[in-house]
Each structure stands twice: as C-alpha cells, then as structure tokens.
Amino acid sequence: MVVLDFLREKGKGTMDSLSQAPRPLAGRGLSFARLGLLLALAGLFGCQPASPAAPTPAATVPPTPTASPAPTATVPPTETAAPASPTLIPEAAWPRTLVDDEGTTIELAEPPQRVISLSPANTEIVFALGAGDRLVGGTDFDDYPPEAAALPDVATFTGVLHEAVAGLEPDLVLAAGNNFTPADDIEYMRDFGITVLVVYAETVDEVLADIELIGHALGEDEAAAEMVSEMEGRIGAVEAATAAIGERPRVLYQIGSVPEIYAPADDSFLADMVGLAGGEPITTGSPTAFSISVEQLVAQDPEVIVLGDAAYGVCPAEVAARPGWSGMTAVRDGAIRPVSDIIVTRPGPRLAEGLAALALAIHPEADIEPPADLLALCAEGRAVR
C-alpha cells in the first residue's frame, strides 16, 4: 500500500504554480475556449492533470445547453470572488454541469443513485458526506470506514475491471487523476457513455475543493460545506499551535525505504503537508523524483524523521541502525517518529486529522488535540498518540 499512495503522489507538484494560492471551487470553471484546448491536451496527455486555475473568476456553473427551467439555477458571476461557499449553489439546480479536476465537463440530470468510487479517498468522502448507501462499487483497497470494504471491488492494483463496472450500471463514477485510475481506463468508460468525474488534488486546499466538488455532484452540498469548514478549523488550529512554537525543524518524511529511501518531491502534496505541520520539508530536489540518496540526506541532516512507512513494519530502531545514518541530528536526538501514512497522505475527509498527527510527530510538545483512533505503531518507538 505504500506504493499505492506513493504512486498517487508521484508526479504531483509538476504544476506547482497552481498550488501557490488556495483554489476556490469557483476557479474550477473554465471558459469554453480554454476547455476545447484542454480537452485536446487531455487526449494527448491522458495522464497529465489539466486543471489550470482560471485567471478570471468565471461562472461557477457554466450555462447548460438546454434551457434551464429554474432561472435561479444560474449563479451570478460576481458572487464567486469569495472563496467557494457551496451555499451559493442552489440545492435544486438539476440538471447540473460540473467541471472535474482534469477540465472535463460532465452533466448530471439528477442526483446520482448508483455511484462507483475508484479510489479509497473518494470512497471515504462519499461515506463522510452521508451518501455511502448510494455507493455500489469500490476498490480492493478500500479500508475506511469498515463498511467500505464490503463494497464489490471494481478496481485493483492493475486497473479497472470494466465488465464489473458495466454490470453495476453506475450513473456516476468517481475516478482519481494523475494515473491513480489509469487514463486509458477513464477514456474507455467514457466511450461507453459512463459519466466519470476525475478528482485530483495537489495541495491541501485542493482536497477541500474536491470534497465540495464531490458534494456538489452528489447533491450533498450542505454536508460538504459543513465538513470543509470543520476541516479548515482543525487545520487552522494545527497551524496556530505549531506557529506558537516558532521553530521549523528540517523534516525527512520517509515515504518508503525499500529498496531506496523515498522522500517528498519538491512542491509535492506531502511537502505541502509537512510545511503546514510546522516543519521544513527535506525534498528530493526534483519535482518528479521521489528517491533521495543517503549522501544527500546526510548532507541535509534532518532534525526530525517521520516514518510514513511505519504501518509496514519500518521502526525507529531499524532506521537508526542504517549505515551512515547515525550522525544525523534526528538519529542522535532520537527524533524518529512513526505516523499512520493513510491519514497523512490520503486526500480525503481525515486529512485534517492526518495533519494533526504529522504536526505532533514533528512537534510532540505542540498544543494539539491528538487524532482519535490512531493505529498503534512501533511498540518500541514513541508512537504518536
């Protein structure tokens, strides 16, 4: 599973200019001229998430081609200047037109009742929005909430099982971008007339935007808004608590350690998380590479090592004993701390809890309420609790 989340991470940060500013939902609307270009690009580079933020606040909901029965369905463009607030979108606005994170426009005639999720994060979001009973299919790595595991699996490590998807007659498929769901599979499903919404977040703010996007697709706008504001509150509290400490130690977030050491790429989602959690992330020096040489690690001298692979049996004692690691400040200070990677890396509703766990791993003394029901990791180490 390390690799799954790792693969999802891989390639993130290639569009770093996007991650500078919070991207409100409104920003996801694209002008149609732009959209044509993007669709052409998406066809050429299926794996590349084509989701540039529109420079001007375009209409949140592009006018539908069919005459809309309710005049209130169109949102005045002036109101979108403020960060997205789904209350702006009237609940009754069906059919709905959405633009997904790859810039594809999809139409939903009515609230979808047979939903398939192709990533554990999407599954968690749908359940957390209270729409779990509308899910008819998931992936073989869905593990949260527990009832998600019982869903029929229509996607595995190697790809999407198209017969299983077709057999479930979905009216909405929630796929994950950046090749977590293979681009070919997305195109194949769309060729069959299946409605596929692709979500792909590069920053924490974009995760929040994705929750609102999925909420909008499901007609659960209010629940999404509530969830996002709760998460924003928690994230703000974590930021305040780590800012109060004042120090920003150099942090190695170890994504994996077999066969090489894997760390966040420059400007990647994980680098963003470490920064929000009050650390200075040690990155690989490239926006696309995730492996880092021990030489570089020794030279950069991490002050804290966070073990993102602790759930897979990598524990502090083993790390400290690695050849060449004994001189690092983190190893000498015993500042090697495990976290549960799933909540830290999965772009879903538990991300704010993941951020709290990460912040406590970096600053154990911080005044942060520990996340609930954490895994017990590395009995001999100082598991974050």
Add this chain to the structure above:
Amino acid sequence: MSTRVAGRVDAARPTVALLPASRRPVALALTGLLALATALVLGVALGNVAVPVADTLALLAHRLLGWPVSVTWPASAETIIVELRLPRVLTAMAVGVALALAGATFQGLLRNPLADPYVLGTASGAALGAALAMLLPIQVALLGFGLMHLLAFGGALLAVAVVYRLSRLGELNSLTSVLLTGYAVGSLLAAGLAMTMYLSGSHLRQIFFYLLGSFSLSSWQQLLVGLPVILLGCLVILGRARSLNALLLGEETAAHLGLNVRRERLVLLGAATLITGAAVAMSGLIGFVGLVVPHLVRLVVGPNARLLLPLSALFGASFLAFADLVARMPGELPVGIVTAVIGAPFFLYLLRRYRAGYAL
C-alpha cells in the same frame, strides 16, 4: 558448436600490431591497475553531494592510514566518505571481480562466446528467489542481509544444481545439451518470476529495482560477509587455469591429457556459481560485465586462462566501479543500465577493430 576453437590455445594472434605479443599482458595489467586505482579515488571523491577532494584525501589518510591530520571537515563528510562511498566502491569492485571471473569460466567451460555468469539459470533463479521473498511475510536480518538476499543466493545455486543434474554435465556429454537445459530451466523460472511480479502488487518496484542491479544499499557489513565467499571462489578458479585451458581443447583431448574432466568441471562450475550467487545477492542482477570483460581481455591477450582469468578479474573490478560512479552521478540510476550503455558500444568497436583473429 565450437570445435573451431580447438587447438588454438597458444596460437599467436595475427592482429594487434601495437605491441609484441609477449608484452601485451604486462601492458594490460599495468593499465588495469591504473584504472583500478583511478576508479577507487574517483569513486570515493565523487558523488551526488560535493566533498572537496582535499578533504576526501585528508580524511582517508586520517581514517585508514592513521595519519595525524587536523580535522577540517564536517562530520557529514566523514559519514559520506567512510560509511557510504568507500564500502560502495569496494563492493562494486568485488562484484566486478566475481562476475568477470565467473563469465570467463563459463565461457571456457561451455566453450561458448555467448556464455555469461547467468547462462545456466543463475539469474532467473536469483530473481525468482528475490521476488518470492517480497511475497513472504517473513522478515529476516542476518549480518546485513535480508530474506531477499538469502533467497536470491539460494535460488541462484539451486537453479544451477538443477541444470547440472538434468543435463548430466557430470558425464562426458554434449555441451549443447547443457546450454539448452540451462535455457529451458531459465525459461521456466522466468515464467515463475513473471507470475510473482504480476501478483506482487505494491512490491513490483522493489523487484524491478533488483532486476536492474544497484550498489546504493552497500554496507561494510555486507561486504565483510560477501567478500570472503567471493575470494574463496576466485582463488579456486584462478588455481585451475590449467584445467580450463585443457578443457578448451575439448573434453576428450583434456581427458587424454590426464585431466579428470568430470571433477574439474564440477569444481569450476561450483566455484563460478558460488561467486555469481554472492554477487547477485549483494547487488542484484548486473548484466554485461560477465559477458564483455572476458572478451575484451581475450581480444588483447588471447584465450590462455592463466592470463585471461586474473586480467578479467582486474578489469571487471575497475569497469564496474566506473559504471557505478556514472550511475550515481545524476542521482541514482540502476547500474545495470550503465554497464550496458557504456559496455555495448565499446565492445562493438573492439569487435570491429580486432575482427580478423578472434576465438575463444
């Protein structure tokens, strides 16, 4: 298949007019030693973190020779040089020796120019062992080696043992049947590897990494365990250069010369397999070294095993140390890619140049 080579052992090579034949081995040995020393110095001095050369030399003099040099370097430089680079360069050299020597042995033993250390199933056996280790939920740590290394070593030895039994190499049998048996067993193991990789899910990257070979995980501990095994095998092979020369004449001729063909074959095969297994356990599957280095040496000094074996070992060490240096300069490339990219064109060049009189 290769009867054309019989009786050519000490024939003067009709090419290479650069030096008289008698001096060529000396010149080659000196070149090899120089290359080895250069590879050692550069391998320790260069890496993807810059450490000043003066610091590197002072540090080595201080740590290895005990010279009283004042410490002017940061502690991180010492870690990088002494704990990361030095064992890495030495491991690359040890593995280079093992692969080149094993390649030369297999080529002579099987009288086939395409033979390499992996020809009798070592590679497939080691790869399958390593891949299976990923799927087993067991964690072993023994003297710096994990389950993967141990199963790779075991797989390599087992594969060759099976080929040996099935092909009745112990008897005076056709070498063609040995090669074909090796090929068949290798194919079967490769299918097992493919299946294991397909089932491995998230471990796929790890298996792939192993298949391309790398020295990024070298450590003193691994070197200290692997080196004695390699040294032992190498000494056995070097001590049997005469047998290898006799076997080059063909089994019957060798037997008439008084050689115990079965025993010598078994000993040479066992030693070559042992060092290959040790090499693949330490570094994964690194191709091309074992195939090309013996040929390079043979092109210059001819097929006499007394010269071929030690010179192959020497050049194998420097070639792999240089290849690893290139592999880690841009970050971290699998060294197996580098050996092929550097080695293949160079080999083609030499083949064209020396094409007139080349034989095993």
